[in-house]
Amino acid sequence: MSPLFLLLPLVILTLASTLSFRYHSNSETEQYLSMISATNPSIAHLYSIGRSVRGQKLWVLALGLSPHRHTVGIPEFKYVANIHGNEVLGRELLLQLIDNLVNGYRNNEPWSLQLLNSTRIHILPTMNPDGFDNADTDCVYIQGRYNYNGIDLNRNFPDAFDGPQWNQQPEKHREPEVRAVIGWLKTETFVLSANLHGGALVASYPYDNSNGSELVGGASITPDDDVFVHLAKVYSLNHPSMRDKNDECGDTLFKDGITNGFEWYPITGGMQDYNYVWAQCLEITLELSCCKFPPAKDLPALWADNRKALLAYIQQVHLGVKGQVFDGSGVPVQNAVVEVKGRRNICPFRTDRHGEYYRLLLPGNYSFTVTYPGHEVLTETLSVPYGPDQYSAMKHDFWLRRTNVTTDRTPVNLAPNCNYVLRLEGGGSISRFTWTDVAMGLGLVVALRSQID
Ligand SMILES: *[C@@H]1O[C@H](CO)[C@@H](O)[C@H](O)[C@H]1NC(C)=O
Ligand SMILES: *[C@@H]1O[C@H](CO)[C@@H](O)[C@H](O)[C@H]1NC(C)=O
Ligand SMILES: *[C@@H]1O[C@H](CO)[C@@H](O)[C@H](O)[C@H]1NC(C)=O
Ligand SMILES: *[C@@H]1O[C@H](CO)[C@@H](O)[C@H](O)[C@H]1NC(C)=O
Ligand SMILES: [Zn+2]
16 A cells, blocks of 8 residues: 555545634535535435536435435435635535534534434535636625526516516526526425625515515515514524624614515515425525625634524424325325415415425414315314424325225415426426516616625
């Protein structure tokens, strides 16, 4: 054996325990993620969800006791950073988070063992590597914000409120990075997510858009508003300054460091509304630094500010209720509609291919209705405790009874848009997303304010 060969494991170990506080290039990020998955194969799995316009892979590191595949009962969580290529703090925070979780697990620290034991955590440090390569280090300007085609990826998702033309133009152009994320959301039933930005200091929650009917005051309110407000506060209140220093970025002071997205400023085609409406994944937007490209010397303090909040937010994936829906023969069924009374989601939540559902809810009593063709509608009231402290949502399975009539047509209550998106997958790309589309959706205000965060 050559001396170099003997030294190699030592070098790898040293790398693993010292992730430096500096900005890592795309290739350094890729090397770091590869090294982590190679040296921790039992808890880490590296995969790519697609490529950027310039062909750079969009790498995701999955962490958990079964990193390669879903386990029934274990919720899927994700963090996405750097959708705006010049908002860079999130990239480094997520690398530090990986480092922290993996080292915590190796050192048998209970917080890390419990989190990785109960949760599968997916981390996409950069959704816009091409934009990052093009970014300058300015705090406020937009150099590097867009992808290589000059498109704002956080305005390029299908939008439920995008007006009737949405249904008529199924081929509306989606950028490769956006298509990669849309495809990713179909591979797993993600339950909870956040996307990390810079340029402000606030936790912003859906909706980002509206067609008027959801407006309460100036806010566009989802049926799960109580849960979203709670989730946003878990982040902001676990951060030392988000709740009371956010006006230092030049915005008005956001009460408790949170805001409804639309109330702050409306956008069309954002990622968080897409996650919530079509992927039944509750996602919020975290604005983590006034400066979009903070000096590298500030990174240790910024990590210290965000570590607790990043971990506490992951733990919220254990809110509410989870379980499976079984048909009359005792087989778990996909596409059973599981609804909570009083929460009329635009696309009703459905069971996944494992027959599983996850429903984030605050503690309380809820009436559930489960609908599946050929079976009686099942209604049950559940008393839901607070799950995060136990690292598990309450577990409850639903057992359906077959109806007698063979020609049964139990209505499965899917809005047309929900079916529509199921058809989107194979879709090509034709017309480009234009400002005319935006203006038709919400008016000029969107275009004017689209470059803010
Ligand atoms: C991890 O989960 C297993 C059961 O799957 C359990 O026996 C073990 O105690 C758990 N460890 C921790 C630290 O939660
Ligand atoms: C838009 O508003 C109408 C009522 O004006 C409502 O029926 C419809 O569901 C809304 N669309 C969405 C996607 O919420
Ligand atoms: C939920 O229902 C139980 C009875 O099943 C009751 O004791 C409890 O007070 C209720 N909780 C709430 C928050 O309404
Ligand atoms: C199904 O048919 C059986 C036998 O005809 C009958 O006893 C039963 O009540 C029916 N159940 C329902 C739900 O209609
Ligand atoms: Zn941004």
